[in-house]
Amino acid sequence: MLKTLYLLPWLLGFFACSPSVEIPDNDRAAIQEIMDQQVRCWNQGDLSCFMAGYWSSDSLMFIGKNGITYGYDQTLARYQKTYPDREAMGKLAFDIITLERLAGDAYYMVGKWALDREIEDIGGHFTLLFRRINGKWVITKDHSS
Numbered sequence: 463m464l465k466t467l468y469l470l471p472w473l474l475g476f477f478a479c480s481p482s483v484e485i486p487d488n489d490r491a492a493i494q495e496i497m498d499q500q501v502r503c504w505n506q507g508d509l510s511c512f513m514a515g516y517w518s519s520d521s522l523m524f525i526g527k528n529g530i531t532y533g534y535d536q537t538l539a540r541y542q543k544t545y546p547d548r549e550a551m552g553k554l555a556f557d558i559i560t561l562e563r564l565a566g567d568a569y570y571m572v573g574k575w576a577l578d579r580e581i582e583d584i585g586g587h588f589t590l591l592f593r594r595i596n597g598k599w600v601i602t603k604d605h606s607s
Contacts, residue, residue: 485563492599493569493592497556504554509545513538517593517600525605537604552579567594575606 496515503511516522516534524531524540531540545551557574564570569592576585591603 485561485569489563489569489599490561493561493571494558496592496599496601497558501554501556504551507548507551509538509541513541515601516604517595517602519602521602523603525603527607549579549581552577552581552583568592569599 500512500515503509503514513534516537518534520533522532522534522537524537526540531537555576555578557576559572559574562570571588571590571592573588573590574585575588577583586607588604588606590601590605592599593602594600595602
């Protein structure tokens with residue numbers, strides 16, 4: 463207990479002095495545009511357009527309730543199977559909870575997703591890893607539940 467009391471001022475000082483990582487406006491805008499485009503594309507029923515925000519690579523990783531899907535084409539096929547028509551797709555909305563800069567070329571996002579559907583509304587949370595690859599921001603990892 464006494465050791466904890468001695469460590470407390472040091473820990474408080476450490477966190478108080480830790481610099482906050484500022485997010486450049488152009489990065490924030492580019493990442494927000496990806497999210498906005500995904501909503502527009504989804505709500506138009508265009509899954510190929512929706513997928514434009516993802517990294518077109520076999521190394522793309524999507525984690526959902528049924529496990530891990532690797533690859534851009536496999537992730538698109540998963541979306542097409544899970545949401546075969548506009549009724550299943552419904553209307554998508556995102557609520558971004560946090561966006562954190564991990565490095566100059568990497569951001570971590572936490573948010574909520576919701577589908578307003580006639581058959582049944584569904585929703586959950588997501589974590590996304592954005593990377594700048596060849597000068598373009600893309601989602602390289604998506605964990606949605």
